[in-house]
Amino acid sequence: MxxxxxxxxxxxxxxxxxWWPADTSFEVIVGAILTQQTTWKNVEKAIDNLRENDLLDVSSLARVNLRRLEKVIRPAGYFHQKAERLKGVCKYIYKNYGDDLDKLFSKPIPNLREELLSLNGLGPETVDSIILYAANKPIxxxxxxxxxxxxxxxxxxxxxxxxxxxxxxxxxxxxxxxxxxxxxxxxxxxxxxxxxxxxxxxxxxxxxxxxxx
Ligand code: SF4
The missing domain is CATH 1.10.1670.10 (Helix-hairpin-Helix base-excision DNA repair enzymes (C-terminal))
Structure with missing residues:
Protein backbone atom coordinates (compact mmCIF):
# COMPACT_ATOMS: atom_id res chain seq x y z
CA MET A 1 0.00 0.00 0.00
CA TRP A 19 -0.80 19.58 15.09
CA TRP A 20 1.21 20.62 17.07
CA PRO A 21 -1.05 21.43 20.07
CA ALA A 22 0.71 24.70 21.05
CA ASP A 23 0.08 28.45 20.86
CA THR A 24 3.59 29.49 19.79
CA SER A 25 6.73 28.06 18.17
CA PHE A 26 8.49 28.35 21.51
CA GLU A 27 5.82 26.21 23.18
CA VAL A 28 6.47 23.56 20.51
CA ILE A 29 10.15 23.50 21.49
CA VAL A 30 9.28 23.21 25.19
CA GLY A 31 6.67 20.51 24.51
CA ALA A 32 9.03 18.51 22.28
CA ILE A 33 11.63 18.42 25.06
CA LEU A 34 9.17 17.66 27.86
CA THR A 35 7.24 14.96 26.00
CA GLN A 36 10.11 12.47 26.05
CA GLN A 37 8.99 9.36 28.00
CA THR A 38 5.70 10.74 29.31
CA THR A 39 2.09 11.39 28.27
CA TRP A 40 0.93 14.63 26.67
CA LYS A 41 -1.40 15.26 29.61
CA ASN A 42 1.61 15.51 31.94
CA VAL A 43 3.39 17.80 29.48
CA GLU A 44 0.36 20.10 29.45
CA LYS A 45 0.44 20.33 33.26
CA ALA A 46 4.14 21.24 33.17
CA ILE A 47 3.57 23.87 30.44
CA ASP A 48 0.66 25.35 32.43
CA ASN A 49 2.97 25.58 35.45
CA LEU A 50 5.63 27.33 33.35
CA ARG A 51 3.01 29.81 32.13
CA GLU A 52 1.69 30.46 35.66
CA ASN A 53 5.26 31.10 36.85
CA ASP A 54 6.00 33.50 33.97
CA LEU A 55 8.67 31.18 32.65
CA LEU A 56 7.31 30.40 29.21
CA ASP A 57 9.82 32.40 27.16
CA VAL A 58 13.43 31.95 26.05
CA SER A 59 15.05 34.59 28.28
CA SER A 60 13.27 33.50 31.49
CA LEU A 61 14.11 29.83 30.98
CA ALA A 62 17.71 30.68 30.08
CA ARG A 63 18.12 32.43 33.45
CA VAL A 64 15.88 30.45 35.78
CA ASN A 65 17.31 28.71 38.83
CA LEU A 66 17.59 25.01 37.98
CA ARG A 67 16.02 23.80 41.26
CA ARG A 68 13.04 26.09 40.72
CA LEU A 69 12.63 24.83 37.16
CA GLU A 70 12.72 21.22 38.36
CA LYS A 71 9.82 21.95 40.71
CA VAL A 72 7.78 23.71 38.05
CA ILE A 73 8.11 20.97 35.40
CA ARG A 74 7.84 18.08 37.86
CA PRO A 75 4.54 16.76 36.36
CA ALA A 76 6.41 15.89 33.12
CA GLY A 77 8.62 13.32 34.93
CA TYR A 78 12.42 12.90 34.66
CA PHE A 79 12.43 16.49 35.88
CA HIS A 80 16.17 16.72 36.79
CA GLN A 81 17.17 15.71 33.29
CA LYS A 82 14.45 17.68 31.50
CA ALA A 83 15.08 20.87 33.50
CA GLU A 84 18.76 20.72 32.59
CA ARG A 85 17.97 20.11 28.91
CA LEU A 86 15.33 22.81 28.72
CA LYS A 87 17.50 25.40 30.40
CA GLY A 88 20.51 24.36 28.30
CA VAL A 89 18.62 24.71 25.03
CA CYS A 90 17.17 28.09 26.06
CA LYS A 91 20.56 29.35 27.18
CA TYR A 92 21.99 28.44 23.81
CA ILE A 93 19.15 30.07 21.88
CA TYR A 94 19.22 33.22 24.03
CA LYS A 95 22.99 33.58 23.73
CA ASN A 96 22.98 33.18 19.96
CA TYR A 97 19.60 34.55 18.85
CA GLY A 98 18.10 36.43 21.79
CA ASP A 99 14.33 36.07 21.64
CA ASP A 100 14.39 35.90 17.85
CA LEU A 101 13.40 32.34 16.98
CA ASP A 102 12.76 33.37 13.38
CA LYS A 103 16.47 34.03 13.00
CA LEU A 104 17.27 30.48 14.15
CA PHE A 105 14.52 29.01 11.99
CA SER A 106 15.56 30.94 8.87
CA LYS A 107 18.43 28.49 8.34
CA PRO A 108 18.16 25.74 5.72
CA ILE A 109 16.92 22.41 7.16
CA PRO A 110 20.31 20.57 7.11
CA ASN A 111 22.06 23.43 8.98
CA LEU A 112 19.22 23.90 11.46
CA ARG A 113 19.07 20.16 12.08
CA GLU A 114 22.81 19.85 12.66
CA GLU A 115 22.77 22.80 15.05
CA LEU A 116 19.85 21.49 17.11
CA LEU A 117 21.27 17.95 17.18
CA SER A 118 24.46 19.31 18.70
CA LEU A 119 22.55 20.48 21.81
CA ASN A 120 22.53 18.28 24.90
CA GLY A 121 19.54 15.92 25.07
CA LEU A 122 18.05 16.66 21.66
CA GLY A 123 17.80 13.49 19.56
CA PRO A 124 16.53 13.21 15.98
CA GLU A 125 12.84 12.74 16.89
CA THR A 126 12.80 15.84 19.12
CA VAL A 127 14.81 17.93 16.65
CA ASP A 128 12.69 16.91 13.67
CA SER A 129 9.49 17.67 15.63
CA ILE A 130 10.86 21.15 16.31
CA ILE A 131 11.78 21.65 12.65
CA LEU A 132 8.41 20.37 11.39
CA TYR A 133 6.08 22.04 13.87
CA ALA A 134 7.98 25.05 15.27
CA ALA A 135 10.07 26.10 12.26
CA ASN A 136 7.33 24.92 9.84
CA LYS A 137 9.78 23.24 7.50
CA PRO A 138 9.13 19.89 5.80
CA ILE A 139 11.02 17.05 7.45
S1 SF4 B 1 -4.01 -2.01 13.83
FE1 SF4 B 1 -1.93 -2.08 12.98
S2 SF4 B 1 -1.60 -4.28 12.62
FE2 SF4 B 1 -3.80 -3.98 12.84
S3 SF4 B 1 -4.60 -3.67 10.78
FE3 SF4 B 1 -4.15 -1.65 11.62
S4 SF4 B 1 -2.09 -1.20 10.93
FE4 SF4 B 1 -2.37 -3.40 10.72
Missing part, protein backbone atom coordinates in the same frame (compact mmCIF):
# COMPACT_ATOMS: atom_id res chain seq x y z
CA UNK A 2 1.48 3.37 -1.06
CA UNK A 3 2.24 5.91 1.67
CA UNK A 4 0.03 8.55 0.08
CA UNK A 5 -2.87 6.09 0.04
CA UNK A 6 -2.31 5.36 3.73
CA UNK A 7 -2.28 9.09 4.47
CA UNK A 8 -5.57 9.64 2.63
CA UNK A 9 -7.19 6.69 4.38
CA UNK A 10 -6.12 7.90 7.82
CA UNK A 11 -7.17 11.47 7.05
CA UNK A 12 -10.62 10.26 6.00
CA UNK A 13 -10.95 8.16 9.13
CA UNK A 14 -9.59 10.52 11.79
CA UNK A 15 -10.02 13.93 10.13
CA UNK A 16 -7.45 16.74 10.30
CA UNK A 17 -5.44 16.87 13.52
CA UNK A 18 -4.03 20.44 13.26
CA UNK A 140 9.36 13.72 8.26
CA UNK A 141 9.28 12.80 11.96
CA UNK A 142 9.80 9.14 12.82
CA UNK A 143 8.61 7.77 16.14
CA UNK A 144 7.78 4.36 17.61
CA UNK A 145 4.26 4.48 16.10
CA UNK A 146 5.63 5.20 12.61
CA UNK A 147 8.15 2.39 12.84
CA UNK A 148 5.52 -0.09 14.04
CA UNK A 149 3.00 0.90 11.36
CA UNK A 150 5.62 0.65 8.60
CA UNK A 151 6.70 -2.81 9.71
CA UNK A 152 3.23 -4.24 10.30
CA UNK A 153 1.86 -2.93 7.01
CA UNK A 154 4.89 -4.39 5.23
CA UNK A 155 5.87 -0.96 3.82
CA UNK A 156 9.55 -1.44 4.64
CA UNK A 157 11.64 -3.37 7.12
CA UNK A 158 14.10 -0.48 7.50
CA UNK A 159 14.58 0.19 11.19
CA UNK A 160 17.12 2.97 11.70
CA UNK A 161 15.76 6.49 12.22
CA UNK A 162 17.57 8.09 9.29
CA UNK A 163 16.75 5.24 6.89
CA UNK A 164 13.05 5.44 7.73
CA UNK A 165 12.95 9.24 7.51
CA UNK A 166 14.57 9.17 4.08
CA UNK A 167 12.22 6.39 2.95
CA UNK A 168 9.12 8.39 3.92
CA UNK A 169 10.47 11.57 2.36
CA UNK A 170 11.38 9.76 -0.86
CA UNK A 171 7.91 8.23 -1.23
CA UNK A 172 5.83 11.31 -0.34
CA UNK A 173 5.48 14.72 -1.98
CA UNK A 174 7.63 17.33 -0.25
CA UNK A 175 4.71 19.09 1.40
CA UNK A 176 4.79 20.71 4.84
CA UNK A 177 1.09 20.34 5.63
CA UNK A 178 1.07 16.72 4.51
CA UNK A 179 4.09 15.91 6.72
CA UNK A 180 2.53 17.71 9.70
CA UNK A 181 -0.82 15.97 9.32
CA UNK A 182 0.54 12.54 8.44
CA UNK A 183 2.73 12.32 11.54
CA UNK A 184 -0.22 13.37 13.74
CA UNK A 185 -2.47 10.80 12.03
CA UNK A 186 0.07 8.02 12.57
CA UNK A 187 0.10 8.91 16.28
CA UNK A 188 -3.71 8.62 16.30
CA UNK A 189 -3.48 5.24 14.58
CA UNK A 190 -0.90 4.05 17.10
CA UNK A 191 -2.90 5.22 20.10
CA UNK A 192 -6.26 3.92 18.93
CA UNK A 193 -5.57 0.77 16.90
CA UNK A 194 -1.96 -0.11 16.15
CA UNK A 195 -0.96 -0.51 19.79
CA UNK A 196 1.58 -3.02 21.12
CA UNK A 197 -1.33 -5.45 21.08
CA UNK A 198 -3.14 -4.25 17.96
CA UNK A 199 -6.86 -3.70 17.73
CA UNK A 200 -7.21 -4.48 14.01
CA UNK A 201 -10.96 -4.98 13.91
CA UNK A 202 -11.82 -1.29 13.50
CA UNK A 203 -8.53 -0.17 11.91
CA UNK A 204 -8.98 1.76 8.63
CA UNK A 205 -5.90 0.00 7.17
CA UNK A 206 -7.04 -3.51 8.04
CA UNK A 207 -7.79 -4.77 4.52
CA UNK A 208 -4.29 -4.12 3.21
CA UNK A 209 -2.37 -4.99 6.36
CA UNK A 210 -0.15 -8.08 6.38
CA UNK A 211 -0.22 -8.17 10.17
CA UNK A 212 -4.00 -7.79 10.52
CA UNK A 213 -5.49 -10.12 13.14
Missing amino acids: ALLQIYKRLLKHFGRQY FVIDAYTRRMAHRLGITDLDQYEDLRKYFEKHLPNDLELYQEFHALIVELGKNYCKTKPNCFLCPLRKECQFSQ
